[in-house]
Amino acid sequence: MLSTKQTIESRKEISLLVRSFYEKVRKDEMLGPIFNGMIHDWEKHLERLTDFWEGNLLFFIKTNYAGDPKTVHQQVDDAMGNSITMNHFGRWINLWIETIDEQFTGDNAQRAKMMARKMATFFFLKIHENRLKPNVLPSQNNTSAS
Numbered sequence: 001m002l003s004t005k006q007t008i009e010s011r012k013e014i015s016l017l018v019r020s021f022y023e024k025v026r027k028d029e030m031l032g033p034i035f036n037g038m039i040h041d042w043e044k045h046l047e048r049l050t051d052f053w054e055g056n057l058l059f060f061i062k063t064n065y066a067g068d069p070k071t072v073h074q075q076v077d078d079a080m081g082n083s084i085t086m087n088h089f090g091r092w093i094n095l096w097i098e099t100i101d102e103q104f105t106g107d108n109a110q111r112a113k114m115m116a117r118k119m120a121t122f123f124f125l126k127i128h129e130n131r132l133k134p135n136v137l138p139s140q141n142n143t144s145a146s
Contacts, residue, residue, distance in 0.1 A: 058108070
């Protein structure tokens with residue numbers, strides 16, 4: 001039986017991966033409400049993430065991606081009342097890997113899975129770091145005794 005899976009070699013395959021993945025995310029019981037509640041222009045979001053993955057998977061490719069995903073994930077957690085858990089990231093990873101395994105093969109497919117695992121861990125840790133930051137500005141803490 002011939003494999004119908006393809007390798008990730010260009011923006012075309014990355015776009016297919018990103019779009020297929022987010023189609024699942026949007027319908028997912030756990031992740032859908034978060035993403036659908038936060039993202040208002042899906043086409044813009046999909047293009048931005050295609051830029052992001054293109055720059056990370058295809059070396060020597062200059063992309064238009066200019067963003068700060070760490071801060072974005074912290075802002076989403078803030079908007080969700082600091083309710084994002086490792087279960088959310090676990091579900092995200094499972095859908096990502098499932099999408100890759102259904103459609104792709106090769107080194108870049110494996111790299112995409114490895115990078116996503118590392119990013120999920122990093123973003124989760126940064127979300128919790130952000131939760132530990134005091135909400136009061138330092139200047140508000142300085143009261144002088146008269």
